[in-house]
Amino acid sequence: xxxxxxxxxxxxxxxxxxxxxxxxxxxxxxxxxxxxxxxxxxxxxxxxxxxxxxxxxxxxxxxxxxxxxxxxxxxxxxxxxxxxxxxxxxxxxxxxxxxxxxxxxxxxxxxxxxxxxxxxxxxxxxxxxxxxxxxxxxxxxxxxxxxxxxxxxxxxxxxxxxxxxxxxxxxxxxxxxxxxxxxxxxxxxxxxxxxxxxxxxxxxxxxxxxxxxxxxxxxxxxxxxxxxxxxxxxxxxxxxxxxxxxxxxxxxxxxxxxxxxxxxxxxxxxxxxxxxxxxxxxxxxxxxxxxxxxxxxxxxxxxxxxxxxxxxxxxxxxxxxxxxxxxxxxxxxxxxxxxxxxxxxxxxxxxxxxxxxxxxxxxxxxxxxxxxxxxxxxxxxxxxxxxxxxxxxxxxxxxxxxxxxxxxxxxxxxxxxxxxxxxxxxxxxxxxxxxxxxxxxxxxxxxxxx
Amino acid sequence: xxxxxxxxxxxxxxxxxxxxxxxxxxxxxxxxxxxxxxxxxxxxxxxxxxxxxxxxxxxxxxxxxxxxxxxxxxxxxxxxxxxxxxxxxxxxxxxxxxxxxxxxxxxxxxxxxxxxxxxxxxxxxxxxxxxxxxxxxxxxxxxxxxxxxxxxxxxxxxxxxxxxxxxxxxxxxxxxxxxxxxxxxxxxxxxxxxxxxxxxxxxxxxxxxxxxxxxxxxxxxxxxxxxxxxxxxxxxxxxxxxxxxxxxxxxxxxxxxxxxxxxxxxxxxxxxxxxxxxxxxxxxxxxxxxxxxxxxxxxxxxxxxxxxxxxxxxxxxxxxxxxxxxxxxxxxxxxxxxxxxxxxxxxxxxxxxxxxxxxxxxxxxxxxxxxxxxxxxxxxxxxxxxxx
Numbered sequence: 134x135x136x137x138x139x140x141x142x143x144x145x146x147x148x149x150x151x152x153x154x155x156x157x158x159x160x161x162x163x164x165x166x167x168x169x170x171x172x173x174x175x176x177x178x179x180x181x182x183x184x185x186x187x188x189x190x191x192x193x194x195x196x197x198x199x200x201x202x203x204x205x206x207x208x209x210x211x212x213x214x215x216x217x218x219x220x221x222x223x224x225x226x227x228x229x230x231x232x233x234x235x236x237x238x239x240x241x242x243x244x245x246x247x248x249x250x251x252x253x254x255x256x257x258x259x260x261x262x263x264x265x266x267x268x269x270x271x272x273x274x275x276x277x278x279x280x281x282x283x284x285x286x287x288x289x290x291x292x293x294x295x296x297x298x299x300x301x302x303x304x305x306x307x308x309x310x311x312x313x314x315x316x317x318x319x320x321x322x323x324x325x326x327x328x329x330x331x332x333x334x335x336x337x338x339x340x341x342x343x344x345x346x347x348x349x350x351x352x353x354x355x356x357x358x359x360x361x362x363x364x365x366x367x368x369x370x371x372x373x374x375x376x377x378x379x380x381x382x383x384x385x386x387x388x389x390x391x392x393x394x395x396x397x398x399x400x401x402x403x404x405x406x407x408x409x410x411x412x413x414x415x416x417x418x419x420x421x422x423x424x425x426x427x428x429x430x431x432x433x434x435x436x437x438x439x440x441x442x443x444x445x446x447x448x449x450x451x452x453x454x455x456x457x458x459x460x461x462x463x464x465x466x467x468x469x470x471x472x473x474x475x476x477x478x479x480x481x482x483x484x485x486x487x488x489x490x491x492x493x494x495x496x497x498x499x500x501x502x503x504x505x506x507x508x509x510x511x512x513x514x515x516x517x518x519x520x521x522x523x524x525x526x527x528x529x530x531x532x533x534x535x536x537x538x539x540x541x542x543x544x545x546x547x548x549x550x551x552x553x554x555x556x557x558x559x560x561x562x563x564x565x566x567x568x569x570x571x572x573x574x575x576x577x578x579x580x581x582x583x
Numbered sequence: 584x585x586x587x588x589x590x591x592x593x594x595x596x597x598x599x600x601x602x603x604x605x606x607x608x609x610x611x612x613x614x615x616x617x618x619x620x621x622x623x624x625x626x627x628x629x630x631x632x633x634x635x636x637x638x639x640x641x642x643x644x645x646x647x648x649x650x651x652x653x654x655x656x657x658x659x660x661x662x663x664x665x666x667x668x669x670x671x672x673x674x675x676x677x678x679x680x681x682x683x684x685x686x687x688x689x690x691x692x693x694x695x696x697x698x699x700x701x702x703x704x705x706x707x708x709x710x711x712x713x714x715x716x717x718x719x720x721x722x723x724x725x726x727x728x729x730x731x732x733x734x735x736x737x738x739x740x741x742x743x744x745x746x747x748x749x750x751x752x753x754x755x756x757x758x759x760x761x762x763x764x765x766x767x768x769x770x771x772x773x774x775x776x777x778x779x780x781x782x783x784x785x786x787x788x789x790x791x792x793x794x795x796x797x798x799x800x801x802x803x804x805x806x807x808x809x810x811x812x813x814x815x816x817x818x819x820x821x822x823x824x825x826x827x828x829x830x831x832x833x834x835x836x837x838x839x840x841x842x843x844x845x846x847x848x849x850x851x852x853x854x855x856x857x858x859x860x861x862x863x864x865x866x867x868x869x870x871x872x873x874x875x876x877x878x879x880x881x882x883x884x885x886x887x888x889x890x891x892x893x894x895x896x897x898x899x900x901x902x903x904x905x906x907x908x909x910x911x912x913x914x915x916x917x918x919x920x921x922x923x924x925x926x927x928x929x930x931x932x933x934x935x936x937x938x939x940x941x942x943x944x945x946x947x948x949x950x951x952x953x954x955x956x957x958x959x960x961x962x963x964x965x966x967x968x969x970x971x
Contacts, residue, residue: 146631148631291631366964368961368964368965369965434624434630436630440629440630440631441629441630441631442629443630445630460630462630462631464624465622465624465625466622466623466624467622468588468619468620468621468622469619469620470587470588470618470619471618471619471620472619472620473620473636473638473639473642474642477634480634481633481634482633482634482635483633483635484633484635484640484845484846484847485844485845485846486635486639486640486643486845486846486847487634487635487639489634499631500624500631501624501625501630501631502620502622502623502624502625502632503621503623503624503625503632504620504632504633504634504635504636505620505621505632505635505636505637505638505639506616506621506623506636506709507709508636508637508709508711508712508752508753509711509750509751509752509753509754510753511637511640511713511752511753511900511901512637512640512847512900513900513901513903513905513906514849514851514900514905514907514910517907523957523960523961524957525906525954525957527905528905528906528950528954543958543961543962544954544957544958544961545961551628555628555629558628558629558632559629559631559632559633560633560635561632561633562633562635562636562637562639562640563636563637563753564632564636566627566628567628568627568628568629569627569628
């Protein structure tokens with residue numbers, strides 16, 4: 134029996150540049166980057182130096198506070214640079230690919246391994262960070278036992294890849310092994326959450342050992358936080374883990390083939406991409422082979438991930454650890470004469486305050502302009518329309534801003550992450566930095582609770 | 584536009600900290616961002632932002648106010664010439680009224696924005712757009728003959744005591760425009776009530792023809808002279824004495840439609856105010872012991888400031904309830920109290936203003952209970968989970 138949950142609240146932003154369902158032949162970038170900044174709250178401790186030879190699976194850095202959590206190189210080659218930012222914050226470890234060598238972690242059937250052995254294997258290989266947790270939306274703590282584990286099988290973010298398309302039907306066995314591995318990490322249920330619409334790929338039908346649920350509705354219906362909220366909400370003191378479905382295959386491969394080989398299908402999207410389509414690429418790969426001669430001219434913003442939650446990268450930057458999407462949109466650094474007074478046929482808005490709302494079918498070339506200045510909270514009742522949870526977004530934000538720990542807890546801080554509030558940030562007429570506020574709140578709770 | 588942009592870029596260095604006119608930084612930025620939407624791009628978080636900002640939001644409200652403003656101008660002329668017993672054309676009425684109203688609008692904006700500019704500079708904030716709407720609301724809810732100095736004083740009081748002391752736009756408890764009206768009402772009742780203040784020229788002892796009365800439907804009703812009320816249609820169209828912008832229900836309805844269609848104004852609040860008033864009105868009809876209580880309930884919707892208050896005042900997002908459930912309760916209570924104040928307390932013929940101000944004060948309490956029920960739901964869920 135599968136559950137169907139229909140959500141109404143939310144918003145599918147009408148942005149141009151969705152990918153065509155074509156898979157470009159596999160790309161092999163020359164450079165790969167692993168970015169500690171992909172992991173909120175991580176204090177990385179470096180264990181390689183420029184010039185070191187590494188293999189796929191060799192640790193590059195680890196979590197200073199939990200040294201067992203290692204972050205490894207996705208390819209074999211040479212470490213060529215370590216980039217640091219302000220206050221020597223570690224930003225990127227870059228590897229130049231050479232050869233195709235893998236650290237061998239040994240093949241084994243996860244069914245025969247005890248839980249701790251499985252954890253050890255995941256930790257050693259660098260696949261552990263693929264497992265994240267609520268509360269706080271951070272890499273899971275290996276010493277916990279979650280009450281449930283969620284496998285997120287679709288994405289509703291703007292221009293997001295169609296998971297029904299990217300799931301590899303030929304790797305049924307990797308998928309099964311991955312599921313077995315993951316479900317052994319919890320004493321509770323393992324949930325597989327799929328899109329209610331579209332054709333479910335063969336291998337996702339009749340998966341044994343998991344509880345299948347379907348969600349329908351506009352973004353953020355595909356966010357794992359929303360799934361957890363509706364299926365098995367996180368209360369104080371409880372922990373839920375979750376993994377993206379593409380990583381389930383990599384985890385399966387780790388046990389079947391004994392290697393760390395985080396290949397995935399990635400959607401290259403956005404209005405400024407000439408041929409938006411899918412690419413097979415390894416995690417951490419440079420986007421250069423995908424975007425070279427494939428983007429329009431002008432001042433562009435490259436994003437690893439989607440326009441709401443992705444991270445800004447350079448034109449030759451690297452695919453983020455958790456990302457299955459690259460987006461390229463125009464920068465919006467222009468002045469607009471009496472911009473707020475124009476009818477706005479080409480201005481997209483969640484509200485109906487622009488002439489564009491007469492053309493509901495249109496999609497827009499959205500840019501990075503703020504479209505206004507930051508203001509105090511004035512308008513109410515808007516955030517609630519895009520958060521399909523029993524949570525009061527504005528009140529929670531205000532509790533965070535006033536650092537009211539009890540109130541944050543009461544209003545559901547344990548259930549949320551910044552990505553669940555990204556649409557609030559998009560629609561906010563006061564231009565509030567809502568995702569930063571939520572992260573601040575999560576960080577504060579982590580500190581208070583530790 | 585390029586040349587203008589270049590001029591602004593050239594002037595800009597004088598207005599930043601350390602520049603010659605650094606004290607005018609907020610004012611400069613205010614005007615700059617008024618003319619040009621800034622070129623600021625997203626830095627962290629969402630890479631794209633909705634086209635809607637507060638300026639746009641406020642401008643939509645002002646557009647929604649325009650029908651009431653235009654009709655107010657026309658009606659000011661109409662009532663004036665009627666009182667003199669003259670038959671005049673539409674344009675003549677409108678033009679006469681427009682010239683009388685313009686100074687009120689100018690004074691309201693100059694005083695209010697002046698204070699906003701100073702407050703923004705002191706706080707080091709950008710100028711907030713909230714007053715764009717307040718500045719238009721204030722002239723629309725006063726009698727046309729209000730002396731300009733009184734209006735200036737009321738505006739200053741509303742902005743300083745009603746808003747800035749609480750932290751500025753977004754932080755105020757009371758609706759600033761209503762605060763201004765309440766200030767006038769209690770400080771200068773002679774200019775805010777009675778039969779003379781609503782018709783241009785009347786209070787200055789201008790000649791009027793015999794038999795003309797400048798009494799508003801509110802005053803007539805409070806005096807139990809409901810038989811003298813203008814027809815429902817007249818009150819619906821708005822060719823009756825009253826505050827400048829509040830007389831025409833039809834013009835206000837057009838504004839309501841604009842607010843609801845654009846999603847800027849809360850239809851929940853408007854509907855629930857209506858429902859509250861309807862319920863209370865019907866109840867009073869049922870137990871009626873005087874002519875005012877007998878007045879058919881739908882008359883209340885077209886009389887006095889009910890329509891204007893419902894559409895433009897009760898829906899102020901800052902001072903209304905902030906939770907969606909709270910908005911229903913808040914609106915219902917405004918409707919109920921409006922009718923109670925009107926009918927059962929003749930000392931204050933206009934009940935809507937006081938009902939909204941009262942509920943402004945209680946809105947945070949309503950929200951508190953709504954939020955508490957959410958918290959209880961969450962705790963109960965946790966309790967169930969632990970017991971399992």
